[in-house]
Structure formats: structure tokens, C-alpha cells
Amino acid sequence: MARTSSDIALKVREAVETSARSKPRLDLFKFVPFRLNRLAAEVSSALAEEYQERHGLDIPAWRVIATLGFRNDACSAQFISQCTRTHKSTISRAVTALLHQELIERVENEADRREFRLQLTRKGRALYEELFPQLLRREDEILACLSAQERKQLSSLLGKIEQSLDLIQTSKEADAKQAY
Numbered sequence: 206m207a208r209t210s211s212d213i214a215l216k217v218r219e220a221v222e223t224s225a226r227s228k229p230r231l232d233l234f235k236f237v238p239f240r241l242n243r244l245a246a247e248v249s250s251a252l253a254e255e256y257q258e259r260h261g262l263d264i265p266a267w268r269v270i271a272t273l274g275f276r277n278d279a280c281s282a283q284f285i286s287q288c289t290r291t292h293k294s295t296i297s298r299a300v301t302a303l304l305h306q307e308l309i310e311r312v313e314n315e316a317d318r319r320e321f322r323l324q325l326t327r328k329g330r331a332l333y334e335e336l337f338p339q340l341l342r343r344e345d346e347i348l349a350c351l352s353a354q355e356r357k358q359l360s361s362l363l364g365k366i367e368q369s370l371d372l373i374q375t376s377k378e379a380d381a382k383q384a385y
Contacts, residue, residue, distance in 0.1 A: 248347060255339050260332060265291055265299035267336075270308065270325065274333035279312050279322035288379065308332060 233239045249264060256262040262270070268289040273280065282300050286293040300323065303309040308329035311321040325333060348356055364374060373379045 251347060252340055252343055255343055256336055260336070263299070265295045266303055269296060269299045269303055269323070270329060270333055271337075273309060273323060273325045273329070274337065279314075279324035281314075281320065281322055284379075285323070288373075303329070 253264055253267070256267045268291055269282075269285055272285045272288055282296050283293065285291070285300075286296045289296070300309065304311070307326055309323050310326050312324055314320040314322050348359075351359065367374050
């Protein structure tokens, strides 16, 4: 029996479809980078409700305030950008807005007078002191599905991943290495 070109085309199409179905595919819901990114976005959004609704701060502005708030001394916008993994232009816009709101101020760098560092003003410090307990409470709510042991394990596992990526994990470490 002679095969027609349409029979051959049909067989080829079926073979291609079968091959496509049997190839392994990337399941995003099992792909750790996707899961971490989605989780980070969701947690960041949940925390943002605390400072956006009450104080009109966006995520980059909060990152600037939070970074300056946990440090004992002034630091550069570059430090904030690298520490938070936020693009420098985004941090620059946030810094400009926070300067206008008088939540942060520039101070001269004693080591290099050409450079200015940033620090919280009294108003900015008061805002930080008001917000961080609320954010810690919100973090507890988010992590309520985990036992105390699971929280320790999560922290340890995240630390291992950060270390494998050579990420600085503490401000003390960053200061010691003058990493930023």
C-alpha cells in the first residue's frame, strides 16, 4: 500500500508531539530559584503593607531606612545598594525622597571628604523604632506555620546558601571585610 504525503506528514507530526511530551520539562513549582523569588516577593509585599499604608514608604525607601537603622554608623548609598541587592538608581531615588522628607541626612565621610554618607535623622530614627517591632511581629505571623526547630533549620539552610554564594551575612562581617 502506497503512503501519501499527508500520511507521512501525519506520522511526523505525531512523532514530534510524542517526543515533545516525553522530554523532561522544567517544573517552575519545583525549581528552587523560582520558589525563592516568588516567596521573597510575597513576603516583601506582606511586610510592605506595614510601612506603605501607615507611612507612605515604598520598598526601596524602607530598605534604606532599615539598613541605616540597624547600623551604628553612617554608610554610603552604595553600601545600601549592595547590602539589599537593590539597583543603585532605585536606591538613589529613594535616598532623594527620604532626604526631602527629612528622614535621612548626609554626613561628610571623615576618611574621604569627597564622599558623603547617609544616616537617619531623629525623625527617621523614630520611624525606624516604631516600625521594626511591627515588622518583627509580621515576620512571626508569616513564620507561624513553622515550629521553633523548623525556624532554626530554615535560618541555617538559608545561611548555607548565602555562604555558598559568598554573600555577607552580617553587618559586622561587612564592616570587617570593608565589603561595601
